Amino acid sequence: MENRHRIFSVSVASVYPHYVAKAEKKGRTRAEVDEIIRWLTGHSQETLDQELAKQTSFEDFFAEAPGMNPSRSLITGVVCGVRVQDLEDGTMREIRYLDKLVDELAKGKAMDKILRKAPA
Incomplete structure (x- = not known):
């Protein structure tokens, strides 16, 4: 339980530069990372x-996000050896959803697919 609390008490701002660096290393942008976070949480750029x-x-x-995207349940796959869809803890699942989206961005996946948009 102690370790769990430490993970959740880490600030998003302390991990954010790592998300951006991972994306930029693969030719993606900070703006795309922000778009992913806004899609997942319902934040505007200003509130983010x-x-x-x-x-x-x-x-x-x-916990205080304006509106977690209901389509996030479509995010599946493995992050750090764990299937995100199988995580029961809400906060850890949300963290892993974000990790998975950033991984997909860094792997060159199209933004429409990352944001789980249906083909037009």
């Missing part, structure tokens, strides 16, 4: 920037 500036913990970031 505010949460990063406030050093909001992952636990509070997801």
Whole structure:
């Protein structure tokens, strides 16, 4: 339980540069990382920037998100050896959803597919 609390109390802002670096290393952009986070959480760019500036913990970031995207349940696959769809803990599942989306971005997946948009 101690380890779980430490993970959730980590600020999103402390991990955010790693998400951006991972994306940029593969030719993607900070704007695309932000788009993914906004899609997942319902934040506007302004409120996302505010949460990063406030050093909001992952636990509070997801608990107080304006509107978690219902399509996030379509995110499946393995992150750190764990199937995201099988995680029972809500906050850990949300963190892994975000990790998975950033992984997909870094792997060159099209943004429409990352954001689980149906083909037009």
